[in-house]
Amino acid sequence: MAGLAEQLEFEENPVYEQLIEDILRDGYSVMDNFFVAETVVGLRADLLNKYEEDQFKKAAIGNRTNEIIKSEIRGDFILWMDEAKINEVQGQFFKSINDFSVYLNKTCFLGILRKEFHYAVYPEGKFYKRHLDTFQNDDCRRLSVVCYLNEDDWLPEHGGELVLYLQDENGKEFAKSIYPMPGRTVIFESQKIEHEVKPANRQRLSITGWLKTR
Numbered sequence: 282m283a284g285l286a287e288q289l290e291f292e293e294n295p296v297y298e299q300l301i302e303d304i305l306r307d308g309y310s311v312m313d314n315f316f317v318a319e320t321v322v323g324l325r326a327d328l329l330n331k332y333e334e335d336q337f338k339k340a341a342i343g344n345r346t347n348e349i350i351k352s353e354i355r356g357d358f359i360l361w362m363d364e365a366k367i368n369e370v371q372g373q374f375f376k377s378i379n380d381f382s383v384y385l386n387k388t389c390f391l392g393i394l395r396k397e398f399h400y401a402v403y404p405e406g407k408f409y410k411r412h413l414d415t416f417q418n419d420d421c422r423r424l425s426v427v428c429y430l431n432e433d434d435w436l437p438e439h440g441g442e443l444v445l446y447l448q449d450e451n452g453k454e455f456a457k458s459i460y461p462m463p464g465r466t467v468i469f470e471s472q473k474i475e476h477e478v479k480p481a482n483r484q485r486l487s488i489t490g491w492l493k494t495r
């Protein structure tokens with residue numbers, strides 16, 4: 282029978298190790314190579330297809346059974362993904378997410394058992410005011426994951442930055458802006474980091490989700 286140590290065997294992955302180190306130190310990590318470029322391009326095409334087919338709906342606040350639409354808080358449109366009915370490119374996406382979750386469980390004992398993801402489109406000028414992801418009455422959310430699917434000619438001056446509200450060593454708050462460059466992936470602690478999405482001067486595309494316990 283395999284010993285306990287063997288059950289925890291894994292091959293060290295430098296990208297995941299960097300992510301974990303960042304999250305333990307700062308509560309967040311920004312990666313430009315978490316998903317391969319082909320997956321990002323495929324997801325963008327899939328998102329735009331489904332958006333054109335009118336499959337998105339206005340995002341609400343509150344949990345999934347108690348939804349209220351408040352445009353003064355968030356103005357994006359979303360489409361939840363169903364892992365049971367995914368296509369090829371969504372499959373590539375979930376394979377990376379699942380690999381990473383297994384790695385986290387083996388190396389950090391995070392106990393990630395569930396996940397949920399949606400595509401998001403922020404039309405020009407739309408935003409999401411400062412919030413904590415657990416305010417959606419979901420305290421099982423451990424890590425928030427956002428991957429930007431913007432067009433390749435996206436520039437920082439197009440706006441749409443994600444602003445994380447962090448604390449320095451003296452407990453003083455400071456803001457960290459992260460620009461939604463295509464393929465960039467941001468992972469942060471859902472229960473700790475308040476954040477907001479600033480308006481962009483063109484349509485802003487992403488895939489967002491949560492790795493959850495229990």
Ligand SMILES: O=C(O)CCC(=O)C(=O)O
Nearest residue numbers: 409414427443478487489
């Ligand atoms: O798109 C982003 O940068 C963050 C989105 C977000 O905060 C959310 O959907 O809860």
Ligand SMILES: [Fe+2]
Nearest residue numbers: 412413414476
């Ligand atoms: Fe959020």
